[in-house]
Amino acid sequence: MLLFLILTSLVLINCGYRFSPGGEHINPDIRRVYVDTFINDTSEAYVENYIRNGFIDQFRRSSRFTITDGKETADAVLTGSVKNIVVTPLASNQFDKATENRIWMVVGIQFQERRSGNMIYLNPTLTGEQSFLTDQVDTNRSSINKSAALQKLSLDLSEKGFRLLMSGF
DSSP, rough: OHHHHHHHHHHHHHOOOOOOOTTTTTTOOOEEEOOOOOEEEESSSSSHHHHHHHHHHHHOSSSSSOEEEEEOOOOEEEEEEEEEEEEEEEEETTTTTTEEEEEEEEEEEEEETTOOOOOOEEEEEEEEEEEEEOOOHHHHHHHHHHHHHHHHHHHHHHHHHHHHHTOOO
């Protein structure tokens, strides 16, 4: 029984699992990052700015990186595009009118060393979803809800993308 406990303890201690990504796979010399303007391949206005600002915020929160004002002073550059946004009904009322919709967004990101051109991280299909309430009477309210959902989804996707970038997945 003692041998079993010792072996189990050794396995658990040495499994290598960690809760927070540290970016160990990223060259430690990469400290300054530029987040380039995202390309918007959709008809949704401003969503590229929401995503870009979300990534800037994630890099600023990190103690490892600082944000630069231009590519020329950066060690690495994050580029990306909003590839697709789909809105689908999630719930409807007794008259088959949507009362809640779901937004699906697909974003592609690349994190690349500026001087060497080496790709640090590439994710062409970072996806996420967010729901929002619709109002059949007040279409302005529905538009406001949709905009708020797009902003939240953009922040969620930038956080998810940053975590994946830092963990190397």
